[in-house]
Amino acid sequence: MHVVVCGKVIPDINQLTLRIDPDTKRLHRKDEPHILDPAAAVAVEEALQLVEQHGGSISFVTMGPSDAATGIRTALALISTANIPAAAVHLLGDEFAGSDTLGTAKALAAAIKQLPPFDLIICGTEASDTYAGIVPAQLAWQLGIPPLTFANKVVGVEGNTLTINRQSETGYAVVKADLPALVSVTSGLNEPRNPSLKGIMAARKVDVQTYSASQLGLGPDDVGASAARERVETVGAPEARKAGRILESDGQPDTVWAQQAAKEVADFLASLKVI
């Protein structure tokens, strides 16, 4: 089977405090170390497990600035580590900058149409930097394929039918659809493997296909800031919640402090009438 994974390459959330650019009012993306979105790594891992079972190939598709190159190599290395034929597509260029979720979905759909026919698209549930969580269902609609969203387990493919467990408020629903289909996977459903050195080396040899918007037949009404149907007008600081009393041991033995701390908490709970 041919599985397409859509994933984002994002500023490394563990290494920096995320900032919003005061001019563009967008997330600051330039000059920061970029990594494969952890949500995308989960999507890649799920693709690996399916292709290891059923055979086939994996294409990784991302839209993002030139910094995304590092994350693309990570995705390719993961695929190569599993000895699975890999391809990658990078939607690159200023025309894409400022796209909203719908513009992103249109761009991804246009790129996927350039690839050989696919059986399955795997997305993360939500990207780790913006958490919109709606691109996958928009993408499925653009491609006219069934969306199997919020999978916390991919139960399996039988014949032409894919079954997943869909996360719900009270548990899960067992949901199925015919291929080709799109699945979005929740973050905890697998533990992404680490790439091997051999995989990293093999990934370097894969050609990454880049597309500009115009190469995909997309114009300023489809993608980029001009096509975005929403505009951020102001960005401000929220009313800060003030820190209250922070109590620390003044050098007494730990057990004495622990006893006093317990009393402080109990007193506070009593003042709130919780006890």
Next chain:
Amino acid sequence: MADTIWVYAEVVGGAVTPTTLEMLTKAAEVGTAEAVLLGSAPADAVATLGAYGASKVYRGDDPTFDSYLMLPAIEVVASLLQAHQPAAMLFASSYAGRDVAAGLSAKLDCGAITDVGDFQLSDGNVKATIPALGGSYLATSTFTHAGPRLLLVRPKSFEPKHTGGSAVVEAVPAPADAALRKVQVVDRVDVPVEGPQLDAARAIVSGGRGLKSGEAFHALIPPLAELLGGAVGATRAIVDAGWVPYAMQVGQTGKTVKPDVYIAVGISGAIQHLAGMKQSKAIIAINSDPLAPIFQLSDLGIVGDAAQILPLLIDEIRERK
């Protein structure tokens, strides 16, 4: 209509969801609130929607809406939106809410603002307030194109108010098109959680990696929660580590909670966790690191070892009772 605001109503576990009622209350404050309710619902669901502000309910009770996910709902809501053109339509940031809103935005080529914490109507447009990046920023967003305006609203953004109104009902049939029956629900499985539900609890005791092990978590956190008549929460770190089920996760990708008191034990206070609990009325943190970010928004912070303090706290509360 210029000031009509629609709410996509949801039923979970046999009851209209709290977020539906929160959104209806807000919609009725801003303009005329109407609801769309599709799929099976309790007998009093329409009355409940009316009591929280809906003056009209578009009701589709065909089993198709339960057996086949999103596509039939998207089809029906799309034609209703085009026929009635409300000023905006509100969806909960839930599984169903996100899917239906996403499908509508693609089908109708219209905008969707996500993660909305508040909104206003002005000059026929919507001005939405978004607590971005876990609430470290407050952004305002608006729509730039004509067409339906979809808002995905964070749970607990508004206080639900029972105003005692009632709603007229307009029945909507399920679409006949077989091509919309693509995503089939084969089974629904409830995973029971013991004790009070997180989103309704007045007190929540949450634990994080600072508890050091699943055993320590289970020995200390549920007993304290039980003493307070509260619910048990967790960080994603310990959900991922397999100490507790996902249903307990509080945060951006878990539950949003707003209890009277939230006790964070061994939790660092990552923005993704704060996003789910920073609206709590009072926050108590116990953490061994005086620089832990959680202290920056705690009403009472205790710098110390959770493993030593919690057993003493449990004893102390038992004695006082």
